[in-house]
Amino acid sequence: MALEILDAGGKADFFAIDLSQPEAVSELANKVVNEIGVPDILVNNAGAGRWLTIEETEAAELEQMMALPYFAAFNITRELLSHMRKRGSGHVVNVTSVAARLIWPGAAGYAAARAAMVAFSKALETETHGSGINVTLAMFGKVASPFWQHNPGSEDHLPKVNAYLPTLSTQEVADAIVRAIERNAGTIVLPRIFRFLFLLNVLTPKTTSAVLRLGLKNST
Numbered sequence: 001m002a003l004e005i006l007d008a009g010g011k012a013d014f015f016a017i018d019l020s021q022p023e024a025v026s027e028l029a030n031k032v033v034n035e036i037g038v039p040d041i042l043v044n045n046a047g048a049g050r051w052l053t054i055e056e057t058e059a060a061e062l063e064q065m066m067a068l069p070y071f072a073a074f075n076i077t078r079e080l081l082s083h084m085r086k087r088g089s090g091h092v093v094n095v096t097s098v099a100a101r102l103i104w105p106g107a108a109g110y111a112a113a114r115a116a117m118v119a120f121s122k123a124l125e126t127e128t129h130g131s132g133i134n135v136t137l138a139m140f141g142k143v144a145s146p147f148w149q150h151n152p153g154s155e156d157h158l159p160k161v162n163a164y165l166p167t168l169s170t171q172e173v174a175d176a177i178v179r180a181i182e183r184n185a186g187t188i189v190l191p192r193i194f195r196f197l198f199l200l201n202v203l204t205p206k207t208t209s210a211v212l213r214l215g216l217k218n219s220t
Contacts, residue, residue, distance in 0.1 A: 019046045020067035022075050029079030038083040038090070041181060044073035044117075045095040047147070051107040051157035065109045069096065070116040077124065081133075088132040091181055094121040095138045098194045102201060104212035106157030125186065136180045139189045143168045160214045166191045 002014035013036060017028050032039065049065035073094055084090030096117035103111050121137040128135060144167050148155055168190060180188045189195050201208040 019072035019076070020048075020064065022071070025072065025075040026079055029076060033080070033083055038087055039080060040089070041091045041093070042077065042080060043093045043095065043177065044069060044077065045093075046072045047095075049110045049113060050151040051110050051154040053106050054108045057109045062109045065113045066116065070113050070120065073117060074120055081128075084133050085128075085131050090133040091136070091184075092124060092128075092133065093136045093138055093177055093181065094124070095140070095177070096121075098139050098141050098189070098197075100139065101198055102194070102208070102212060104157075104159045104209075107154075134181075134184045136177075136185055137187045138173075138177055138180060139187070139194070140168055140173055140176075141165055141191050141194055143170060143173055145170055159212045161211055165193060 002012040005012040015028055015031070017024050019025060046068045048068040050061070052061075077092055080090075094117050097110070097114040099107055099111045100114035100118045118137060118139075121135060125135040142158070142162060142165070172190070176188055176190050179185075189198070197208065
C-alpha cells in the first residue's frame with residue numbers, strides 16, 4: 001500500500017512490526033510521534049485467525065486471534081491517545097467483522113476477538129467524549145482479500161446464507177472508511193443488509209441462529 005502511494009506521487013512511511021508484541025507497539029508509537037508527528041487518523045485494521053470450532057482451536061492460536069486485532073488495537077490506541085488528547089483532535093477507526101454480532105458454529109475464537117473490538121470501540125467512544133477525538137466502529141462482511149489464502153479452511157465455515165450476500169472488495173472497504181471519517185460517522189456496516197440481519201437477530205434470535213447454522217459441516 002505504501003509503495004502504491006509513493007508510485008502515485010504521494011508521501012508514505014512504513015514500518016515492519018509485530019503488532020502482537022506490546023513492547024514493539026510502544027516503540028513504534030514513539031517513533032511515529034517523534035519522527036512524523038501525532039497521527040490525525042488511526043485505523044486499527046490488523047487481524048489474524050482461522051475460523052475453527054472450539055475443539056479445533058489450540059490455546060496458542062486463540063491467544064494470537066485475541067492479540068490481532070484486539071490487543072494490538074488497544075495497545076497502539078493507548079500509546080497515541082494522550083497525544084491526541086493534548087492536541088484536542090484525532091480520529092480512531094476500529095475495523096471488525098459482522099461475526100462480532102452474528103455468531104455461527106465454527107468461528108468461536110475469531111468471533112470472540114471481533115466482539116472484543118466492538119466493546120473496545122464503545123468504551124473508547126465513551127472515554128473520549130468531548131475531547132475532540134472521534135471514534136468509528138467499522139463492521140464488514142466477507143471481503144475479497146488475501147485473508148482466505150492465509151487462513152486455509154476458513155471458507156468451509158461460512159454459513160450457507162453467505163452465498164446470497166455480496167462480497168466486498170478492499171477498495172469498497174477503504175472508500176467506506178474514508179467516507180465515515182469525512183462524516184464523523186460513529187458506526188458503518190457493509191454490506192447494508194447486515195443492518196437488517198442485526199435487527200432480525202435482536203427480534204428473533206433463535207430463527208437467525210438457525211439460518212446461520214444451515215449448510216455448515218459442524219452444525220448440530
